Amino acid sequence: MDYSLLVATYRRSVSADRLPQQRVLYECLRAAILDGTLAVHGRLPATRTLADELGMARNSVLYAYERLADEGWVLATRHGTVVAPAAAPSVQRGPELETPSAVLSRRVRNLRRKRERNAEHQAFVSGVPALDRVPLAQWRGFIERAWRAVSPADLGYGNSAGHPALRQAVADYLRIARGVRCSFEQVFITDGTQTSLDLCARLFADAGEYAWVENPGYNGARAAFQSAGLNLVPVPVDADGCAPPATLWRDKPPKLVYVTPSHQYPLGSVLSLERRLQLIDDATAASAWIIEDDYDSEFRREGPPLPAVQGLARAALRIGYMVVPPALTAPVDDALGELARRGRLVDQVALAEFIESGAYALHLRRMRRLYAQRCDALRDALDRHTRGLLTVSGGAGGMHLSARLDVPVRDVEVAEAALAQRLVVQPISGYDMMPEAAGFNGFVLGYAGVPVEHMDERVAVLARVIEAAARGKAD
Amino acid sequence: MDYSLLVATYRRSVSADRLPQQRVLYECLRAAILDGTLAVHGRLPATRTLADELGMARNSVLYAYERLADEGWVLATRHGTVVAPAAAPSVQRGPELETPSAVLSRRVRNLRRKRERNAEHQAFVSGVPALDRVPLAQWRGFIERAWRAVSPADLGYGNSAGHPALRQAVADYLRIARGVRCSFEQVFITDGTQTSLDLCARLFADAGEYAWVENPGYNGARAAFQSAGLNLVPVPVDADGCAPPATLWRDKPPKLVYVTPSHQYPLGSVLSLERRLQLIDDATAASAWIIEDDYDSEFRREGPPLPAVQGLARAALRIGYMVVPPALTAPVDDALGELARRGRLVDQVALAEFIESGAYALHLRRMRRLYAQRCDALRDALDRHTRGLLTVSGGAGGMHLSARLDVPVRDVEVAEAALAQRLVVQPISGYDMMPEAAGFNGFVLGYAGVPVEHMDERVAVLARVIEAAARGKAD
Numbered sequence: 001m002d003y004s005l006l007v008a009t010y011r012r013s014v015s016a017d018r019l020p021q022q023r024v025l026y027e028c029l030r031a032a033i034l035d036g037t038l039a040v041h042g043r044l045p046a047t048r049t050l051a052d053e054l055g056m057a058r059n060s061v062l063y064a065y066e067r068l069a070d071e072g073w074v075l076a077t078r079h080g081t082v083v084a085p086a087a088a089p090s091v092q093r094g095p096e097l098e099t100p101s102a103v104l105s106r107r108v109r110n111l112r113r114k115r116e117r118n119a120e121h122q123a124f125v126s127g128v129p130a131l132d133r134v135p136l137a138q139w140r141g142f143i144e145r146a147w148r149a150v151s152p153a154d155l156g157y158g159n160s161a162g163h164p165a166l167r168q169a170v171a172d173y174l175r176i177a178r179g180v181r182c183s184f185e186q187v188f189i190t191d192g193t194q195t196s197l198d199l200c201a202r203l204f205a206d207a208g209e210y211a212w213v214e215n216p217g218y219n220g221a222r223a224a225f226q227s228a229g230l231n232l233v234p235v236p237v238d239a240d241g242c243a244p245p246a247t248l249w250r251d252k253p254p255k256l257v258y259v260t261p262s263h264q265y266p267l268g269s270v271l272s273l274e275r276r277l278q279l280i281d282d283a284t285a286a287s288a289w290i291i292e293d294d295y296d297s298e299f300r301r302e303g304p305p306l307p308a309v310q311g312l313a314r315a316a317l318r319i320g321y322m323v324v325p326p327a328l329t330a331p332v333d334d335a336l337g338e339l340a341r342r343g344r345l346v347d348q349v350a351l352a353e354f355i356e357s358g359a360y361a362l363h364l365r366r367m368r369r370l371y372a373q374r375c376d377a378l379r380d381a382l383d384r385h386t387r388g389l390l391t392v393s394g395g396a397g398g399m400h401l402s403a404r405l406d407v408p409v410r411d412v413e414v415a416e417a418a419l420a421q422r423l424v425v426q427p428i429s430g431y432d433m434m435p436e437a438a439g440f441n442g443f444v445l446g447y448a449g450v451p452v453e454h455m456d457e458r459v460a461v462l463a464r465v466i467e468a469a470a471r472g473k474a475d
Numbered sequence: 476m477d478y479s480l481l482v483a484t485y486r487r488s489v490s491a492d493r494l495p496q497q498r499v500l501y502e503c504l505r506a507a508i509l510d511g512t513l514a515v516h517g518r519l520p521a522t523r524t525l526a527d528e529l530g531m532a533r534n535s536v537l538y539a540y541e542r543l544a545d546e547g548w549v550l551a552t553r554h555g556t557v558v559a560p561a562a563a564p565s566v567q568r569g570p571e572l573e574t575p576s577a578v579l580s581r582r583v584r585n586l587r588r589k590r591e592r593n594a595e596h597q598a599f600v601s602g603v604p605a606l607d608r609v610p611l612a613q614w615r616g617f618i619e620r621a622w623r624a625v626s627p628a629d630l631g632y633g634n635s636a637g638h639p640a641l642r643q644a645v646a647d648y649l650r651i652a653r654g655v656r657c658s659f660e661q662v663f664i665t666d667g668t669q670t671s672l673d674l675c676a677r678l679f680a681d682a683g684e685y686a687w688v689e690n691p692g693y694n695g696a697r698a699a700f701q702s703a704g705l706n707l708v709p710v711p712v713d714a715d716g717c718a719p720p721a722t723l724w725r726d727k728p729p730k731l732v733y734v735t736p737s738h739q740y741p742l743g744s745v746l747s748l749e750r751r752l753q754l755i756d757d758a759t760a761a762s763a764w765i766i767e768d769d770y771d772s773e774f775r776r777e778g779p780p781l782p783a784v785q786g787l788a789r790a791a792l793r794i795g796y797m798v799v800p801p802a803l804t805a806p807v808d809d810a811l812g813e814l815a816r817r818g819r820l821v822d823q824v825a826l827a828e829f830i831e832s833g834a835y836a837l838h839l840r841r842m843r844r845l846y847a848q849r850c851d852a853l854r855d856a857l858d859r860h861t862r863g864l865l866t867v868s869g870g871a872g873g874m875h876l877s878a879r880l881d882v883p884v885r886d887v888e889v890a891e892a893a894l895a896q897r898l899v900v901q902p903i904s905g906y907d908m909m910p911e912a913a914g915f916n917g918f919v920l921g922y923a924g925v926p927v928e929h930m931d932e933r934v935a936v937l938a939r940v941i942e943a944a945a946r947g948k949a950d
Contacts, residue, residue, distance in 0.1 A: 072748030084748070103803055105681045108810045131627035140622045147615045152606035191666055194815060198673070206580045207682035207704030223813040229682030229704035273547030273559070328578055335583045338698040340669060 003045055006032055007053055022060035026067050033073050033083055044074060044081040107227050123458040124378075125424045126266075126400040126446030130370060135363055139354065146350035154345045160336040162189025162321070163348035169355040170321050185329045188336065189348060192320040193293070194220050195340075200322065201228035201256070203335055204289045209255035214242045216431035216440050218265045218293070221258045230256070234433035237264055239393075241271030244282075254288045261292060263398045266431045266444045319344075319351055371399060374447040374455070381459035389466045390442070399448035402428065405441045407470040415443070418465045423458065478520055481507055482528055497535035501542050508548050508558055519549060519556040582702050598933040599853075600899045601741075601875040601921030605845060610838055614829065621825035629820045635811040637664025637796070638820050640827035645796050648830055660804045663811065664823060667795040668768070669695050670815075675797065676703035676731065678810055679764045684730035689717045691906035691915050693740045693768070696733045705731070709908035712739055714868075716746030719757075729763045736767060738873045741906045741919045794819075794826055846874060849922040849930070856934035857920075864941045865917070874923035877903065880916045882945040890918070893940045898933065 006028060014024045032038040044050075047065060051058040065081055068074045075084045161167065167184040174182060190196045197220060205211060207229030213221055215234035225232055233252045235244045241264055244257075259279070261271035271279075283290050324332050354360050378401055382392060390403040405411055411427035418425050426444040450458060481503060489499045507513040519525075522540060526533040540556055543549045550559045636642065642659040649657060665671045672695060680686060682704030688696055690709035701707055708727045710719045716739050719732075734754070736746035746754075758765050799807050829835050853876055857867060865878040880886055886902035893900050901919040925933060 103679075104806050104810060105677065105679055107681055108678055108814065131630045134627070134630055136622075136625060136630075140619070143622060144615070144619055147611075147618060150611060152609070155606045155609055155611075202580065202702040203583055204578075204580055206582055219813060227677040227814055228702075331579050335579060338694060339583065339702055 003050075003053075005037060010054060020060075021054075021056045022063040025054070025056070025061065026064040029064060029068055030073055033068075038083050040083050040085050042083050043079060044083070046080065107229060108223075122422050122424050123450040123454065124400075124426075124443075124445040124447065124462075125449060126426055126444045128446065128449055129399065130367065130448050132449075133367065133370060135359070138359060139350075142350040142354045142357075142359075143347070146346050146353065149349070150346050154349065160340055161333050162187070163345050163352060165352035166319075166348040166355075167321075169352040173355055173360075174323065182323050183326070186323050186326060188322050188324065188332065190320045190322060190340070194224065196320050196322040197221055197224035197258075197291070197293075198228070199336070199339065200289075200291050201225050201230060202339065203332060205230050205255040210252045211256040211258065212244065212248075212252075212254040212288075213258050213433055214260065214264060215433040216266055216428055217258070217433055218260065219431060221291075221293070222433065225256065225258070232433060237267055237269060239269050241269050241275055242279075243275065244279075249282055249286055253286050254283075256289050256291055257283055258291045258293065265293075265398075266400070266402050266426075266428055267393055268398065268400075268402045269393070319347060371448055373452055374450060375401065377452040377455040378445065378447040378450070378459065381456045384456070385459045385463040386466070389463060389470075393442075400444050400446040402444055403442050404428075405443070405466070407466065409466070409469045409473050411441050411443060414466055414469045417469050418462060421461050421465060423462055423465065425462065478525075478528075480512060485529060495535075496529075496531045497538040500529070500531070500536065501539040504539060504543055505548060508543075513558050515558050515560050517558050518554060519558070521555065582704060583698075597897050597899050598925040598929065599875075599901075599918075599920040599922065599937075600924060601901055601919045603921065603924055604874065605842065605849075605923050607924075608842065608845060610834070613834060614825075617825040617829045617832075617834075618822070621821050621828065624824070625821050629824065635815055636808050637662070638823035638827065641794075641823040641830075642796075644827040644830040648835075649798065657798050658801070661798050661801060663797050663799065663807065665795045665797060665815070669699065671795050671797040672696055672699035672733075672766070672768075673703070674811070674814065675764075675766050676700050676705060677814065678807060680705050680730040685727045686731040686733065687719065687723075687727075687729040687763075688733050688908055689735065689739060690908040691741055691903055692733070692908055693735065694906060696766075696768070697908065700731065700733070707908060712742055712744060714744050716744050716750055717754075718750065719754075724757055724761055728761050729758075731764050731766055732758055733766045733768065740768075740873075741875070741877050741901075741903055742868055743873065743875075743877045744868070794822060846923055848927055849925060850876065852927040852930040853920065853922040853925070853934070856931045859931070860934050860938040861941070864938060864945075868917075875919050875921040877919055878917050879903075880918070880941070882941065884941070884944045884948045886916050886918060889941055889944045892944050893937060896936050896940060898937055898940065900937065 009031075010025060010028045013028060014021055019027075029038070029044070038044070044065065045053070047058055047061040051061045054061075065074065069076055069081070072084060074081050164184065166189055167187040170187045170189070171182055171184040174187075190199065201211070201224050205225075205228065209230055210233050211225040211230040212233045212235050213225065214237050216237065217234070222232060231252075233248070233254065235242050235248070235257075237243065241261060242259055257279070259271065261276060263270065279290065379392065382390060382401075382403065386403075389405070389407055391406055393402050393404060405414070411425075411429050415425050415427045426446075428440040428442040428444060431444075432440050447455070484506075485500055485503045488503055489496055494502075504513070504519070513519070519540065520528070522533055522536040526536045529536075540549065544551055544556070547559060549556050639659065641664055642662040645662045645664070646657055646659040649662075665674065676686070676699050680700075680703065684705055685708050686700040686705040687708045687710045688700065689712050691712065692709070697707060706727075708723070708729065710717050710723070710732075712718065716736060717734055732754070734746065736751060738745065754765065854867065857865060857876070857878065861878075864880070864882055866881055868877045868879060880889070886900075886904050890900050890902045901921075903915040903917040903919060906919075907915050922930070
């Protein structure tokens with residue numbers, strides 16, 4: 001056989017790859033077998049011949065041949081080394097892929113949405129805390145101390161429910177800061193809110209069952225429930241929070257009801273006490289689980305609330321938690337042993353210490369003050385620049401304000417135009433659970449990452465973008 | 476009204492809780508409203524009276540009342556502060572929970588299995604690396620450097636696919652150590668194998684579709700697929716790896732085929748080249764996805780393989796990865812943006828540095844040598860002590876040997892008895908995807924965490940436990 005092609009490929013690869021010669025030769029031969037250049041039953045060159053040809057030690061060639069034989073690509077026969085029949089490239093190995101839009105499962109196909117990359121610091125990104133105010137040096141100290149105190153036992157999977165010290169610290173924190181009464185056994189440490197929602201969906205509901213979500217609502221919850229195979233039911237939201245019509249309980253009885261009672265996401269309304277109690281009664285009657293996201297009513301009076309996990313912990317650390325009713329702690333613990341491999345106990349130890357030392361509470365107080373200032377600055381700037389363009393709704397807490405567009409232009413068009421001015425404004429229509437209805441038109445404006453002194457200028461730019469878009473429509 | 480009960484509760488709570496007085500009073504009043512002690516329309520004591528009674532400042536009482544009013548529990552009327560009608564405890568709030576066995580979804584109900592806690596260091600725990608050999612001091616150095624170099628941008632969510640540096644380091648590693656050719660865009664960083672499997676199940680299959688799993692097989696895969704609502708189909712495994720009967724492709728056409736070709740879990744057989752190619756052809760014809768777990772054939776000749784993520788990275792760091800075909804990188808990237816909030820970029824930076832510096836490869840080489848010694852020691856000890864009791868199968872790599880029980884006693888009984896001797900032996904029947912068939916009887920014996928000098932004694936104890944259990948049966 002003519003193996004000049006092989007020799008040429010080898011020479012090109014060995015200079016490009018900086019891998020050991022024997023390794024490059026092995027890969028060239030395997031590639032030649034796979035693409036049919038070396039046909040089934042075809043004989044490989046004698047090792048001495050090939051070694052001379054390539055200017056390498058015979059042992060290196062032997063190594064490559066042995067490895068090919070060992071893996072089944074070639075056979076050693078009386079006539080020398082031949083390509084094994086099993087290695088035949090007679091069919092194209094691997095499927096011809098369909099167009100990308102069709103390759104994913106149906107349940108995740110409509111989850112995709114356009115994301116702006118590297119935009120986490122611009123005005124008015126929402127859902128990202130003031131990253132420049134994270135007490136980095138202090139946190140580094142906790143991390144370093146935790147790694148220094150580590151024992152081999154801390155490197156294993158540990159308890160799938162989380163490190164006991166962190167569970168206790170979270171339980172104490174919830175009790176004091178949030179009025180949630182729970183024992184540490186009810187607290188399960190997760191990798192964040194998204195993981196908590198994923199687990200709840202699979203732990204408490206089967207495929208095909210109804211999951212109620214607020215409309216408009218949090219896309220992360222939609223993703224979790226939909227990808228768990230649940231049937232989503234959008235529930236309308238008004239100024240008093242989510243308001244399921246009485247008939248819905250009968251027509252589409254939920255297995256899960258997802259609510260953001262303290263600060264509806266994205267509209268910002270607060271679920272009234274009357275509705276809360278009614279919801280509990282109705283869910284009880286329907287044997288449905290209520291998944292309460294972000295219980296932050298304690299902060300309401302004193303300024304914008306800062307959700308515990310969503311502050312420092314959520315992006316940088318990826319540590320979240322969920323609190324389950326006492327009767328569920330044992331079965332959830334068992335199921336999590338199979339569904340989630342934990343670990344990362346060192347980070348958990350550091351966070352527990354951070355909370356217990358009081359550093360976390362101090363950070364929260366500082367951030368609450370900072371976010372209150374930034375929220376006020378945003379409100380004032382909106383007042384000055386966007387009269388007649390936007391109406392602010394909600395805003396009792398959190399890290400964003402919601403605003404309705406009062407001019408006849410679509411929020412997605414404004415958002416697109418704003419990007420060119422380095423402004424990220426999230427269209428509220430993007431949180432619509434029934435996009436075809438086109439019922440929502442406005443923006444979520446995050447202020448957590450925008451310094452007070454930049455606010456006025458940024459809002460003025462936004463106002464000009466909206467005006468220009470509206471003019472464009474009118475033309 | 477008689478509020479002596481309230482006063483008594485307050486006094487008890489305030490001394491026990493060490494919370495601010497006003498806060499304790501607020502909680503006592505709220506509890507009294509919730510349990511009906513303070514009935515709807517009932518009037519709360521005048522603030523001055525209550526302050527005198529409790530020996531606290533009137534302002535503190537006012538604070539508690541205002542907060543109750545603010546949250547909707549009480550109303551300020553001309554006749555004083557009264558309990559709001561909406562706060563009526565007329566029905567029991569919250570469901571009477573069913574028995575724990577019935578509260579979880581059907582799909583996770585049978586995932587629960589008994590787990591031994593805090594047993595990660597004992598012989599013969601499987602799936603846990605040699606934790607005491609983790610180069611802790613060195614790793615701590617990488618972590619500290621990464622935290623010192625951190626910028627606020629690194630604290631955000633970043634790219635949901637993972638930090639580019641780590642994606643590139645993994646792609647390079649796979650290419651050099653595993654013979655997997657992939658670009659860094661195909662590498663997606665996850666929180667570990669379980670997360671990768673969870674994502675694959677939801678990204679590529681819909682509820683009700685068939686997912687093939689090896690039998691016996693990896694429980695983590697079963698948990699991922701079942702909790703995604705897929706229909707599990709057990710596929711038989713023999714000495715050449717998994718062997719699906721031809722009729723199965725027709726009768727239960729899979730959407731996903733999960734295989735552990737390099738080292739079948741738990742039996743340890745290696746999928747032959749012929750079967751590999753056949754599998755690819757059949758899966759292509761069926762438009763099924765192959766999910767290949769743990770591609771470690773490169774290590775086979777040189778001693779036990781050490782899976783990349785399953786070595787240092789998996790428990791301590793919770794960083795894993797998955798490699799997808801080129802045509803899928805864009806749609807998977809999009810979907811992950813919704814399904815998984817990432818972050819933890821600092822750890823990823825540290826790991827990328829750890830790999831690129833060569834420290835990881837060095838660690839792998841050391842562990843490969845260590846595990847080879849421990850594997851040999853286990854084989855020798857089994858030879859000496861368990862003739863006629865156990866037959867070792869597989870063992871071409873990994874961190875465990877599998878052994879079949881040759882005496883008429885059930886593996887679960889032996890495992891139970893072994894625990895009393897501080898021996899953890901995982902019954903192979905626990906990996907049976909059709910437990911009712913009771914086809915497998917034996918153990919997975921992990922050696923990664925057992926020092927060579929302890930091996931003989933530990934195996935001798937195991938032999939005695941098996942003999943005693945068999946005798947107990949014969950009696």
